[in-house]
Amino acid sequence: xxxxxxxxxxxARQHPWIFGVLPHVLTVLGFLLAFxxxxxxxxxxxxxxxxxxxxxxxxxxxxxxxxxxxxxxxRKLRRLAATKxxxxxxxxGVPPPPPPRPSPRACSRSTAPARP
Numbered sequence: 001x002x003x004x005x006x007x008x009x010x011x012a013r014q015h016p017w018i019f020g021v022l023p024h025v026l027t028v029l030g031f032l033l034a035f036x037x038x039x040x041x042x043x044x045x046x047x048x049x050x051x052x053x054x055x056x057x058x059x060x061x062x063x064x065x066x067x068x069x070x071x072x073x074x075r076k077l078r079r080l081a082a083t084k085x086x087x088x089x090x091x092x093g094v095p096p097p098p099p100p101r102p103s104p105r106a107c108s109r110s111t112a113p114a115r116p
Contacts, residue, residue: 034062037069 012018037058041051054073057065 030062030066033066034058037066041069041073 038055041054041058044051050073054065054069058069059065
């Protein structure tokens with residue numbers, strides 16, 4: 001082995017950040033990413049087989065499963081935004097319509113008829 005390479009490896013082994021703090025930080029970040037990916041996965045309504053497959057991938061191979069879930073497993077936001085944009089187009093210079101007001105009946109406390 002080259003002496004300069006051996007010296008570089010010895011220096012890296014003695015450095016506290018490379019073999020001390022960095023692995024712990026990466027581990028904590030990996031667990032946090034996996035936790036939030038699982039929380040997002042469980043909040044979406046998908047078929048149980050798909051949810052279970054993503055759950056296994058994220059739990060057993062988090063450094064591969066989380067990025068794949070974020071790239072491939074989430075809802076297709078662009079398609080959803082395009083669908084909504086067709087339903088309510090934004091016209092420059094025209095203010096957007098006000099949000100719909102709830103009906104008075106929806107705000108009542110009870111839908112049962114009053115007793116005599």
